Amino acid sequence: MPARFPFCAVAGADDMALALTLAAIAPDLGGVLVRGEKGTAKSTMVRALADVLPPIEVVSGDRFSSDPRDPSSPDGPFDPDPATEQRPVRLVELPVGATDDRVLGSLHLHTALAEGRAEFEPGLLAKAHRGILYVDEVNLLHDHLVDLLLDAAAMGRATVERDGMSVEYAARFVLVGTMNPEEGELRPQLLDRFGLTVDVAAPRDPGLRAEIVRRRLAFDADPEGFAARYADDEQELRERITTAQKLLPEVELTDAVLTRIAEICAAFDVDGMRADIVTAKAAATHAAWQGRTTIDRDDIAVAARLALPHRRRRNPFDAPGIDEQELEDLLGDDEPDDPQGPDDDTDPGGGGGTPDPGQNDDGPGDDAAAPPPPQSGQGDEQAPAPTSQVRAGEAQRTKTFRVGGVGRGQAGRRSRAITDTGRRIAASPAADGGAVDLGATIRAAIPHQGARGRTTGRLRLAGDDLRVAVKEGRESNLVLLCVDASGSMAARKRMAQVKTAVVSLLLDAYQRRDKVALVTFRGDAGELVLPPTGSVDVAKARLDDVPAGGRTPLAEGLTQAAEVIRRERLRDPRRRPLLVVVTDGRATHGADAIARARRVAQRLAASDVHALVVDCETGRFTLGLARELAGHLGADYVPLGEVTADGLTSAISAHLPEKVA
Incomplete structure (x- = not known):
């Protein structure tokens, strides 16, 4: 096995080292959640933790790593004095896309079909018993799996009730989750279930940064030799954990x-x-x-x-x-x-309780990365009207709006979709993979038993008999807001209401596991001020910095929105987009501005983008440009005399399902 970067060699992460060490001493603390920006040695340190933990004694041949002093295992009963062996602590990594069966365990399919007997196949929780269960990007893990893990970590046991089986086994492990908050947050209810949490950031001290680079280069050049230099420190730490x-x-x-x-x-x-x-x-x-x-x-x-x-x-x-x-x-x-x-x-x-005796005390402090500077937009020099900044008000609760039809996107809480979780609605051949539907598999095999020469005895199966369950649940979507931030919007004091509505939609998207992006257009260009994200913290900060003023480059704004959708479709083809255009339909930048906007809208409609146009035009005499734009987009049209947060979010909720039902 290749040498891992030593736990004691990680510099500048004292708080994370302490939290992991305390959780290793007392697994019933509930584990550790490590939050931090990319490149801060989160995964490196978690993987290195297993090497400094004392070895454990287990019952020989037991698949559930039972403690010989309390050998309660589904593989038992054992002899009064069972044979034992010592082995290192396991580090089990849980993939973000894991299924319930993979985590908890399930019926051993081959034994059930080929031998006609029920046998339980342990899952990842059984493998992690008395070890470490590591979930990288835990914020991207589906909520019901996070609940399952945290319940097992708190109770110390896992129970499986499915396929006619009832199995309970010990599942005491150190649960460690790492995440980058910019990729989305955990719900507060799930956040509370982690025992300890620590925020990490790259140190700002140049000397410490140089030392981190020096150690990494030395490890890459000679992993075995570098690990040997820290062997004494690792052993000292291991003994201290045992004593504690x-x-x-x-x-x-x-x-x-x-x-x-x-x-x-x-x-x-x-x-x-x-x-x-x-x-x-x-x-x-x-x-x-x-x-x-x-x-x-x-x-x-x-x-x-x-x-x-x-x-x-x-x-x-x-x-x-x-x-x-x-x-x-x-x-x-x-x-x-x-x-x-x-x-x-x-x-x-x-x-300070730092587990590394040679660790530099200059860890990451309060001087975390500053928020990004205000986005000034493009084309300010040509804008005939001054720019202004307004901030969003408090988020308001929104009604649920959904993309119609049935998608196949990532599991979430918004639109109907075929997903890995949800209620079973059918069975299909196993060409695309999925959870095996045992009943449908047997039913598919029964008509062929005579042709296969079976008269008595076991069921004869072929590969074509295998069926998987088709489940319908909910998916998450990409909600892309394309907002007019020109001078006409600022002059009529609309931007504050629009921003408040966007924040409300962000909050709703956070709760439903959507991605949200924001494009604004003003001056002479459209600008992606908020790339697709699930992090409402980053989104709120970025939104407050959006200025308003200048001409109205509608075509450029729609072009920028089309480019965002194109890139996201390449990155995640299954995530369906919803484009919400907030505008009065005016286009005042460049020659033939209205005709160019129409052509871009028609191209978006041809690309099968679900859209909604919210008309912000007010006054006694209206031009109806937003209604015309909605026709070119193939979008729902919502006349809204005054853009308020309540009006905008209710309009989206009320009208979108009618188009795509």
């Missing part, structure tokens, strides 16, 4: 400690009691990590910083985190425990 695991049951959670933790959780206004429980467990684990059986102020501080930030998030637009100064004030200077205080001689790693 043995010491943890002796750590005392006194009434004073529990009261202090309750005061902190109440002051930060977290929901439910999970925060108090996890913080108490994390404080005890940190004390054991420091070699103590008493919990002091630093233990509580570390636990609160890891267990509370993600539980303060009330809605998708709230930034996660806690006020460090407020935490310090709540902790005060006094120790919560008895006057004996902590034993300073047993703190080999210092107050």
